Amino acid sequence: MIFLKDFHILNPAEREFDFYRGSLLIKDGKIAQIYREPEKPEPAEIQGAEIISGHPSKLIFPGFIQSHIHLCQTLHRNLAEEMPLLQWLTDEVWPYEATLDRKKMGRAVIMGLKEIISSGTTAILDMGTVHEQEVIFEIMGRVGFRYTGGKAMMDKVSNAPEGLKESMDESLDESIRLYEKFHRSHDGLLHYALSPRFLLSCSDELLRQVKIFSDDNDLIIQTHGAEHPDEVETIKKKIGFGNIAYLEKIGALNNNTVITHAVHVDENEKEILQDYAIAVVHCPSTNLKLGSGIAPVNEYLQRGITVGLGTDGAPCNNSHSVFFGMKLASLLQKGINHNPLLFPAEESLRMVSLRGAEIIKMGDTVGSIEEGMDADLAILNMDSPQTYNFEENPAAAIVFGADARNVYATMVRGKFLYREGKFSTTLEALDRSFNSNLRVL
């Protein structure tokens, strides 16, 4: 039992955010009780609890949820600079992914995990590579992180390195095996997501089979789409349709579909996104770095499309801290629409809380601070020059001023995975074992 005493609490909402001073009692992994000042617990209620003071300037926000990331790519950071998307993928990322064995994958995932945990992230929707997905689930289960993800599926790439080649049957069989082994395991912290990489790497039949399995088992399908003008052009030349339009034509879309990027989408495709209630994940830093463009995110919001935020892969963004993405998302929409009133800081915070929770199908469990919800929290220390006057506009202070330096602690289901610069002992032990010659897991 933990008593978080005397904090600033910022709870996201569809309209106005709720900002108040109060205390939280964390019990059995849940937010058992909220005490809004001047309410206080009876001494008996918190007897035996570890008491942590938030006085004077610590702030609790729901733990950040990233809706798109590739933790497996972490070790290729800073090694694939200044390249267009398709070349970046085939010359750098795929050859790297093909080299990942169990141990190297473990090292990549733990490095990425430490980065996101120490910057306030408590849940992700992650896309792995073709193989070695099992070790990712094992690490997440051990650490107690909230993980949804799956192995990348790609049965139609003639120029992929040997290590990434797979047939449709192999791709489906391995995905289903992993689903059966890990979906909803570790008390529901781990979930499987079907992960066809992108249209050009998947056969039509694979995409249709994925959709059928998703319908039957209510499983997320995550894929990349409409990212770069060259990619869209290549697809149009090959098949005569836009990316999303083609997925619809072959019957590969449903309301479990999550499309990352959606930068270049025509009117018909925007309507498809709406009609199928497809969620979009915005990765502004990746889109700028690979010269892809700027997704019309504000328009998506106006159309009622769910939009989450992701930091994507380390080789295309270089940072997995969600703070920079939140800031960029807001600034880009203000800038391209010539309107400073658009996309306030709260909108960015919704993407990493309420919307993220919706995308990973956990809106009733995480993403806001309510009694009975799981205690997935980002605790920020706002006593810093970059967050001065945060009491006046806490959302602006977090999105435009704060960064990973402000993260005091990160908690998943009532357990601190990171606190005051230190990671949990389990995570440190795993890090040591994957970076040594010892037998691991």
Ligand SMILES: [Zn+2]
């Ligand atoms: Zn990606």
